[in-house]
Amino acid sequence: MEGLSPLDPSSFSRPDLALVTNIELNLSVSFEKKIFTGFVILKVEKIDGSANEVILDTKDLNIHKIIEVDLDKEVKYILGEQVGEFGQKLTLELPNKNGSDYVLKIEYETSPDASGLQWLSPDQTSGKKHPYLFSQFQAVHARSFLPCQDTPGVKTKYSATISAPPQLTVLMSAIRDHVRELHDGKLFHFVQDVPIPSYLIAIAIGALESRKIGPRSHVWAEKEIIEESAFEFANTEHQLQTAEAICGPYVWGIYDLLVLPPSFPYGGMENPCLTFVTPTLLAGDRSLVNVVAHEIAHSWTGNLVTNKNFEHFWLNEGFTVFIERKIVGRLLTPQDQDFQALEGLAELKDCVNRLGKDNPLTRLVVDLKGLHPDDAFSTVPYEKGQTFLRYLEEAVGGPSVFEPFLRKYFDAYKFKSVDTTDFKTFFIKEFCPCGKENKVKQIDWDLWLYGAGMPPHIPDYDRTVGEVSVRLCSRLSAWNETAEPPPLTAEDAKSMSASQTIYFLQLVLDEPSVWSIIKLKELERLFSLGKCKNSEIKLRWLRICMKARWEEKIPVVLQWLNEVGRMKYVRPLYRDLYKWEAARSKAIDNFKANRRYMMHVSAYTVGKDLHLNE
Numbered sequence: 001m002e003g004l005s006p007l008d009p010s011s012f013s014r015p016d017l018a019l020v021t022n023i024e025l026n027l028s029v030s031f032e033k034k035i036f037t038g039f040v041i042l043k044v045e046k047i048d049g050s051a052n053e054v055i056l057d058t059k060d061l062n063i064h065k066i067i068e069v070d071l072d073k074e075v076k077y078i079l080g081e082q083v084g085e086f087g088q089k090l091t092l093e094l095p096n097k098n099g100s101d102y103v104l105k106i107e108y109e110t111s112p113d114a115s116g117l118q119w120l121s122p123d124q125t126s127g128k129k130h131p132y133l134f135s136q137f138q139a140v141h142a143r144s145f146l147p148c149q150d151t152p153g154v155k156t157k158y159s160a161t162i163s164a165p166p167q168l169t170v171l172m173s174a175i176r177d178h179v180r181e182l183h184d185g186k187l188f189h190f191v192q193d194v195p196i197p198s199y200l201i202a203i204a205i206g207a208l209e210s211r212k213i214g215p216r217s218h219v220w221a222e223k224e225i226i227e228e229s230a231f232e233f234a235n236t237e238h239q240l241q242t243a244e245a246i247c248g249p250y251v252w253g254i255y256d257l258l259v260l261p262p263s264f265p266y267g268g269m270e271n272p273c274l275t276f277v278t279p280t281l282l283a284g285d286r287s288l289v290n291v292v293a294h295e296i297a298h299s300w301t302g303n304l305v306t307n308k309n310f311e312h313f314w315l316n317e318g319f320t321v322f323i324e325r326k327i328v329g330r331l332l333t334p335q336d337q338d339f340q341a342l343e344g345l346a347e348l349k350d351c352v353n354r355l356g357k358d359n360p361l362t363r364l365v366v367d368l369k370g371l372h373p374d375d376a377f378s379t380v381p382y383e384k385g386q387t388f389l390r391y392l393e394e395a396v397g398g399p400s401v402f403e404p405f406l407r408k409y410f411d412a413y414k415f416k417s418v419d420t421t422d423f424k425t426f427f428i429k430e431f432c433p434c435g436k437e438n439k440v441k442q443i444d445w446d447l448w449l450y451g452a453g454m455p456p457h458i459p460d461y462d463r464t465v466g467e468v469s470v471r472l473c474s475r476l477s478a479w480n481e482t483a484e485p486p487p488l489t490a491e492d493a494k495s496m497s498a499s500q501t502i503y504f505l506q507l508v509l510d511e512p513s514v515w516s517i518i519k520l521k522e523l524e525r526l527f528s529l530g531k532c533k534n535s536e537i538k539l540r541w542l543r544i545c546m547k548a549r550w551e552e553k554i555p556v557v558l559q560w561l562n563e564v565g566r567m568k569y570v571r572p573l574y575r576d577l578y579k580w581e582a583a584r585s586k587a588i589d590n591f592k593a594n595r596r597y598m599m600h601v602s603a604y605t606v607g608k609d610l611h612l613n614e
């Protein structure tokens, strides 16, 4: 596509010519106008001596004025054409100056439609009194909040001063430095002293409260859900310590959690110092906290060692799932670790079937030229990535060999960005086959990295924990529901853990046969599925109902679709409705009526799933 960088197909910026080395934000929020106004000061270092410009990414920003601070001189700039969903290239002319360092002050404001920001009116919050704002910048939406080199190949420290109305609290992915009372509001100051990519800048503003849940952790939320949240995530410090034992020291100081409103589009987002999570994790029994283990793991994989661009996204997510499961294995049992891997594998199968086994997006390393990262997003980098790492771990002799190697890799590449070749080279150097025939030599790197479809090798996972789910699925499948009593009792159902129930429902969903509504009604009664608080159970249950063409459940599905924005739930359910002709127009009407309450990325991807943007 026009003007995008040879280093990163999702960015216009050219850090190889002139590099942004520090970011200082100074903004004030207007909830009336749904915008931020103020300025950003970028330190820039000329890398290529012949370069006379610095190139930044922007999206829907209103640039007012740019000056070089040391020279106190206005800087000329050109704002390019809008290129699809990528935004606009901003080219600044570097003035003549001694040395190679520049200080550029850019005065600007954001747009009410900024794709990385979600503005909620008071009635869309739990408290109903105050407005709310939150960001989601990964993969490439930071450019809708500030002009920057919006590529994960560039990492900088940042600081920020944000002014907000007096009743509200501002949080960012940084250390809260101090708060100052002003006569008509509050001024919040933040510092992030570890270099991070732009997609990890994050902000939330709302009527927020906090509870201490550990020596370095608070949970933040609206007061209506703060107690529930403190209960659900009480085990955070334990998870952090387990992660440190695997990965090495935690460098970010604090680890806070922010529980967002239901329209948050992801399960979790690893914003440094402040993980963002969806309220759909509040199951009441801590059964979904593997998502927190996942975001904690990102403190090393992704946040410390970062993918150079999103073609190498598996280096972020595959590694993170791999570590997440190690944390689970240590906190529960190794059997649980393998069980979660089996669940992940079932999801990967679904995904590969949907995309098609020859689809280039089922490769570990993808080609994003002309393709927006939001359109390429799938389970593949997560699950195929973790499968590959598990395979590599076995090949080198197991965790006792592989874990020290991982720590060495994190240490070698901390504060840097890497691509797949960096990792491969580091691995080969460490486990040099030295001419001997061994398992390491047999690794087919090209097949794993560039082959499409399911992983070339599936580890022999321990199946103990999942056995009851598998057995139950086949017993219920064989059950003649019009002639025989059900082959289990509500007690049997209750004795299963939440994850065993999730896996069981996943198997039912993947069954080639479609179960009768009579059978499903029995299932609903036995597992009390009608009033289930666990969103992973709810997702699979409603998908089974849609597969069975159970019309009465359509309104239940539509209502949930209007409550939650988490794409993991919303997209499959909308796709299921779309596939079912009798439900298709209801789905489309429902979406059109509610898209304005959804975050940009959810509305954009669901719109495509429903074939509305074509």
Ligand code: BES
Pocket: 138, 139, 266, 267, 268, 269, 270, 290, 291, 294, 295, 298, 317, 377, 382, 568
């Ligand atoms: N970093 C991702 C979320 C993300 C990815 C946002 C790409 C935007 C673009 C986060 O760490 C994540 O993977 N979340 C998962 C958690 C799960 C795998 C445990 C989610 O949201 O479901």
Ligand code: ZN
Pocket: 294, 298, 316, 317, 320
């Ligand atoms: Zn992740």
